[in-house]
Amino acid sequence: MKRFKLQSIALIVFFVTILSSCSSDNDNPEAPTVVYKSAFATEVTGPTTGKVGQELTYSIGFTVENGCGEFNRFTDVEFNKLSGFQIEAKYPVATCTRLEPQTIRTLYKIKPTTKGTFYLRIAKSETEYISTTVVID
Numbered sequence: 001m002k003r004f005k006l007q008s009i010a011l012i013v014f015f016v017t018i019l020s021s022c023s024s025d026n027d028n029p030e031a032p033t034v035v036y037k038s039a040f041a042t043e044v045t046g047p048t049t050g051k052v053g054q055e056l057t058y059s060i061g062f063t064v065e066n067g068c069g070e071f072n073r074f075t076d077v078e079f080n081k082l083s084g085f086q087i088e089a090k091y092p093v094a095t096c097t098r099l100e101p102q103t104i105r106t107l108y109k110i111k112p113t114t115k116g117t118f119y120l121r122i123a124k125s126e127t128e129y130i131s132t133t134v135v136i137d
Helices: 002-021
Strands: 034-045 056-064 070-079 082-092 102-110 116-123 129-136
Touching (some): 034 116, 056 082, 070 102, 070 116, 102 116
Parallel strands (some): 082 116
Antiparallel strands (some): 034 056, 034 082, 056 102
């Protein structure tokens, strides 16, 4: 009886060892194909007045590190406790043959729901921003 228990325990330990040592296909996830980096605005143009419910469009120029960089999205940032936005650019991981930095443009659209004065702040460096004052009637 002791021998049967010992063999059973040994067999269980053997199977647990085998099962826990098997490698998983998820050990090496696919390498990313793009890298995301902050980009800084060089120019913001658009209306300074508008009406409630009216869509306002702003054209924003920003510089990417090379000719392969593209606009990805706007992210929220804070400048000395003032809310604003920063541009996130995406770059392919593959080698880029267009090495010169480029300025590209994207659009930012807002549709105000209340009257008042608003400030559109877009990062132009780590600590500075371009501010556009918008008065909504």
